Amino acid sequence: MxxxxxxxxxxxxxxxxxxxxxxxxxxxxxxxxxxxxxxxxxxxxxxxxxxxxxxxxxxxxxxxxxxxxxxxxxxxxxxxxxxxxxxxxxxxxxxxxxxQQGIEMEKARQVVKDIKNMKIKVQAQIMGDQVRVSGKNRDDLQKVIQFLKQQDYQIELQFINYR
CATH class of the missing domain: 3.30.70.990 (YajQ-like, domain 2)
Incomplete structure (x- = not known):
């Protein structure tokens, strides 16, 4: 599995x-x-x-x-x-x-909402001042990253711990 x-x-x-x-x-x-x-x-x-x-x-x-x-x-x-x-x-x-250090709760909720509206089989959860996105397929995660890079949340988003 x-x-x-x-x-x-x-x-x-x-x-x-x-x-x-x-x-x-x-x-x-x-x-x-x-x-x-x-x-x-x-x-x-x-x-x-x-x-x-x-x-x-x-x-x-x-x-x-x-x-x-x-x-x-x-x-x-x-x-x-x-x-x-x-x-x-x-x-x-x-x-x-x-x-601004970290993602504010309101912006984190918007990121999670936008990811869920993509209708891709990934889960997004808020963990303090960051958001973790997980899924079975790496291609889905890549799609999420590309989507988020195109959005404007008035803060710079970085994507780390990709595994």
Missing amino acids: AKDESFDIVSTVDMQEVDNAVNQTKKEISQRYDFKNSKAQITLEEEGIKIIAEDDFKLRSMIDVLQTKMINRKVPVKNLDLGKVEDASGGMMRQTIKI
Whole structure:
């Protein structure tokens, strides 16, 4: 009798690469002419990335540089949740960017629902912040992976532990 094949659907971000991207952004901003004599700063904190700048243009420029550095380091920018722009002290502007780790319950339910609507003989179950898909046929699992790659859940999905 054939054993069940399975894989896990996760959404993770390599925090070391995020740290590297933040450091590269700091370096580029310190060298740019339009940021000369600027108090703009970017820091990686426990709750996410905090950006402080004098005006909206510099704030947007810093975010753009950060996203470019993350793309170059293969960090999924879909997992960045841009917070609202707030006024900070001294006429500065602040924005916090949260980094989404794992699949939220609501999105996990949507993934499971979409897999069940495919009418393929596979089972999908939510396991914490990931989804496990199992079935008897590897071809069915490949179809599920191809289907999910075409969907947009506002987060980057990775497929691991394929066995």
